[in-house]
Amino acid sequence: MLKRVAATLLTGSLALGAHVASAAESITGAGATFPYPVYSQWADTYQDKTGVGLNYQAIGSGGGIKQIVAKTVTFGASDAPLKPEELEQHGLMQWPMVMGGVVPVVHIDGISQGQLKLDGKTLADIYQGKITRWNDAAIAKLNPDLELPDAAITPVYRAEGSGTNFLFTHYLAQVSDDFANSIGEGKSVAWPAGVGAKANAGVANQVASTGGAIGYVEFAYAQQNDLNYVTMQNQAGDYVEPSIESFKAAAANADWKNAPGFYLVLTNQPGEKSWPITGASFILMHEQVQDAKAAKQALTFFDWAYQNGNAAAEKLDYVPMPKNVAAMVEDKWRQIEGPDGKKVWTQQ
Template structure:
């Protein structure tokens, strides 16, 4: 995707509290599918939903990028056909939904520590340093602890401005999950969640809001999806992973983080895994749907179309879209498990569109993550 396109999407988000696909149109008697939630995968969803509509001219897919917390609430209220979240539902949240919910992973991505610091194009950070910055215990860029791991970088005597999310956010959940794993102090003081009580910094709404604020503020740093920082030309720090290596975000390093045993329900995090090649702030992002799709308002045709949309997203065509705009496609194991999850969706108790056993076990090898040209940070 061209930079100008995503910049337009970011500006659109900043001036709208209810983002929708840029191809939103009247249904004209067709089927409308509505969703809301995470801003992290919005650039991907904007394109993959548009592509699906081009292939299915009688279908409209609307998506409001309101944050993971808002997406979960919207699904609970049954005001949308699907919610979108970068954080899987906890057991307590699942119980609050009043009916079984299925998690459909759509792609993977990386959260970067993007910053604006004149003359500094390369930076290394560790989890404990990031924790100390957001706890207000490291306040200047030339702090000796940052300098110690960046000996060849001229860091200014400038105040650090941490930027964080003001809304309920799956990005915040994964960011805080990572920090809990690497910093006992963070775990004790802040914990993890989609919304936190912050000790330092300034707030912004959504990934686009945080990215825009970082870009406008000299000395700012914040956690955002890599596609946003790449498009705005914001540099991103290399992060020290669990194996002790400083790693840049890339399709390869994100994919390496997912090379772990995956649960059948696909509710898992892939932050700070053991792999020496893994990027430590990697994540899955999901669409959330009720297992039983007859809610008294949705027709059988509408339910079938929702299932067809989910199948398209995890198809080779849908996953190629993710790879082209710097989200990592799902692994073969993830696709196999997701096909089984889609095969559980019912209408009046009847399976809607089951994959055959052969289809479930046979995953196309058309997508080779590591062969795709990697254009992410620090590899340009």
């Protein structure tokens, strides 16, 4: 299965599931590429066990939100959570499915895995086009023991509306007032410099093929594509490497119980071991669904993933949702109704 996931990350394939399933046996969804590696693992195992496949279009969070609003899929997926007023406007509910980390990755000759250190402000200056060469004084100050090349920096960014974009820009806006004022945060922003690429897989491929490049991807894409990740300074002032341990440290601060509509962003969390660009990936569904059978089929898959998917998630360095949060989520599912007004989710 890991080889299959690696292949999909390199090719940008959008189909999930090991076998071909008929339309009646396939759950439809669209959105974030951030959770795609773990959804792929879950889908393969679930289809082997149940015969039900998952047709998930990994088109980015912006596209997933548009498709669920338009009711062309059973569920949408986004790493940029919708605010409670947005959920109400579209008749949607959302819940966190899994957590993970966005990591800066670089392609610099002579620099090994995790050797390069960056802080948030320097990273923000790179993406604002203020720092344009790898031996810039600001980078050299953070890396006194490295021989940095006099090479141009090529920032690589997400070209489409993306939750990974949201998490990355939300973090940079937190740590740099200049970035917040000049570029801001969102699923799509106007980048002043660099090269755009589509989806996490596209950014990973662009960085891998471009000398001097820097990009940002969900950690599984860095791992599966053998990319050189950066060590980042966190809010506590400590340098940490991306790992499930540092993602868990940041996720430990998540207060889902008191998050209206499960709206919670986990970037720049306190703690000496916390990875600074951590976030959750969310599922979006209508509270009043058109197809009750399809909605129940999707919820049954998500329930299975909560109960049985933790090991697969952790193997890919995602952080599973705690059992108490999964229980809170499934309680919310009881609000979902079919066209006849009957509850879609009635399992205890």
